[in-house]
Amino acid sequence: SQQGEEDPQALSIQEGENATMNCSYKTSINNLQWYRQNSGRGLVHLILIRSNEREKHSGRLRVTLDTSKKSSSLLITASRAADTASYFCATVSPNGMRFGAGTRLTVKP
Amino acid sequence: DAGVIQSPRHEVTEMGQEVTLRCKPISGHDYLFWYRQTMMRGLELLIYFNNNVPIDDSGMPEDRFSAKMPNASFSTLKIQPSEPRDSAVYFCASRTGTGVPEAFFGQGTRLTVV
Numbered sequence: 748s749q750q751g752e753e754d755p756q757a758l759s760i761q762e763g764e765n766a767t768m769n770c771s772y773k774t775s776i777n778n779l780q781w782y783r784q785n786s787g788r789g790l791v792h793l794i795l796i797r798s799n800e801r802e803k804h805s806g807r808l809r810v811t812l813d814t815s816k817k818s819s820s821l822l823i824t825a826s827r828a829a830d831t832a833s834y835f836c837a838t839v840s841p842n843g844m845r846f847g848a849g850t851r852l853t854v855k856p
Numbered sequence: 857d858a859g860v861i862q863s864p865r866h867e868v869t870e871m872g873q874e875v876t877l878r879c880k881p882i883s884g885h886d887y888l889f890w891y892r893q894t895m896m897r898g899l900e901l902l903i904y905f906n907n908n909v910p911i912d913d914s915g916m917p918e919d920r921f922s923a924k925m926p927n928a929s930f931s932t933l934k935i936q937p938s939e940p941r942d943s944a945v946y947f948c949a950s951r952t953g954t955g956v957p958e959a960f961f962g963q964g965t966r967l968t969v970v
Contacts, residue, residue, distance in 0.1 A: 843889065
């Protein structure tokens with residue numbers, strides 16, 4: 748990827764379980780965002796965390812940011828089959844918005 | 857607003873032909889991004905514009921690729937001549953320069969060069 752790596756590359760869980768995805772990046776950032784992509788579609792913004800924030804919540808989503816380690820995590824609680832998609836982190840800096848390699852999440856009903 | 861609009865949705869062309877991809881950003885957005893997505897390389901930022909001015913084109917793979925933004929409501933990405941390795945999904949995205957900087961993506965153009 749252009750900016751960093753996400754792990755795992757693929758994650759398969761049962762409905763109701765929590766899903767955690769991690770993102771590491773390389774450069775200084777203004778903010779970090781998470782996006783979702785359904786197969787064959789464009790990306791959709793989920794949540795943003797600024798560089799001076801450590802944790803943020805939105806519904807079933809929880810994002811953390813550790814700027815000292817240049818890493819972030821996305822937690823989806825009580826997953827649903829409809830959460831099946833690819834999830835990408837994006838770092839925003841003066842040289843643009845760059846994405847990680849993504850995590851392919853499969854939630855089995 | 858109808859969102860970011862890209863055209864065409866699908867393009868199949870022969871190697872050596874010129875390809876032009878089009879994007880209409882959301883009205884009022886100051887930033888426009890072009891990305892290329894492949895299985896091997898993921899989502900690559902090719903170029904982005906701020907107020908119609910190209911800011912960073914370091915991701916443009918080679919001279920065969922060029923992008924323009926003649927006005928705030930239209931941008932093009934041109935590949936000339938096209939090669940099979942250019943086959944990918946090309947996304948355009950836009951965002952505002954104020955407020956929450958979330959990007960809005962178009963549906964993408966799936967390009968196949970045979």
